[in-house]
Amino acid sequence: IAGITQAPTSQILAAGRRMTLRCTQDMRHNAMYWYRQDLGLGLRLIHYSNTAGTTGKGEVPDGYSVSRANTDDFPLTLASAVPSQTSVYFCASSEFGNSGGTDTQYFGPGTRLTVL
Amino acid sequence: GQNIDQPTEMTATEGAIVQINCTYQTSGFNGLFWYQQHAGEAPTFLSYNVLDGLEEKGRFSSFLSRSKGYSYLLLKELQMKDSASYLCAGLDSNYQLIWGAGTKLIIKP
Numbered sequence: 001i002a003g004i005t006q007a008p009t010s011q012i013l014a015a016g017r018r019m020t021l022r023c024t025q026d027m028r029h030n031a032m033y034w035y036r037q038d039l040g041l042g043l044r045l046i047h048y049s050n051t052a053g054t055t056g057k058g059e060v061p062d063g064y065s066v067s068r069a070n071t072d073d074f075p076l077t078l079a080s081a082v083p084s085q086t087s088v089y090f091c092a093s094s095e096f097g098n099s100g101g102t103d104t105q106y107f108g109p110g111t112r113l114t115v116l
Numbered sequence: 117g118q119n120i121d122q123p124t125e126m127t128a129t130e131g132a133i134v135q136i137n138c139t140y141q142t143s144g145f146n147g148l149f150w151y152q153q154h155a156g157e158a159p160t161f162l163s164y165n166v167l168d169g170l171e172e173k174g175r176f177s178s179f180l181s182r183s184k185g186y187s188y189l190l191l192k193e194l195q196m197k198d199s200a201s202y203l204c205a206g207l208d209s210n211y212q213l214i215w216g217a218g219t220k221l222i223i224k225p
Binding site for chain 2: 040041042043044045048058090096097102103104105106107108109110
């Protein structure tokens with residue numbers, strides 16, 4: 001079944017540790033996104049990529065990095081995790097990115113991350 | 117600044133109709149989305165409006181007024197499975213989605 005997968009499903013991490021959240025899509029979408037979702041707040045964009053080989057910063061990029069070596073994969077790395085990065089992380093993809101179109105985003109199942 | 121406002125929580129009765137409102141302020145405007153998110157799950161696409169008016173899709177309809185910066189999602193014949201959060205999001209001039217915090221809809225029998 002086509003879609004987006006994320007790994008791990010959940011993780012408990014000690015502060016200061018490095019962590020990479022994985023995201024893979026098989027829809028050949030150009031654009032991919034990483035969001036965090038916290039209680040009482042809307043989805044907040046961390047980083048995005050409009051096409052393979054390019055990335056951009058979203059609303060809350062500090063403490064996170066991404067890479068887009070190919071169309072399918074878009075990993076998110078926390079170099080040195082802090083408790084404020086405890087959140088649910090969603091990866092999403094869309095066909096067009098900033099090239100226009102209705103740009104419906106399709107979301108992965110999420111990763112629940114707890115930093116202690 | 118950019119902002120999306122929607123009520124935090126609403127309660128409705130099974131079989132009834134409910135309207136969830138959303139007001140938006142975005143830098144430029146390329147459309148408005150509604151997504152549904154069940155607890156513990158990913159958001160899923162419901163509707164997209166870019167022109168003024170009502171778009172009907174089965175039990176769900178979405179309305180947009182660009183001059184008023186206003187949209188609503190109308191859910192008819194409510195079912196228990198409609199209990200979820202409903203997220204409003206505006207697409208700005210850079211084709212970035214600006215998300216509201218979501219409206220938690222509670223359906224009572």
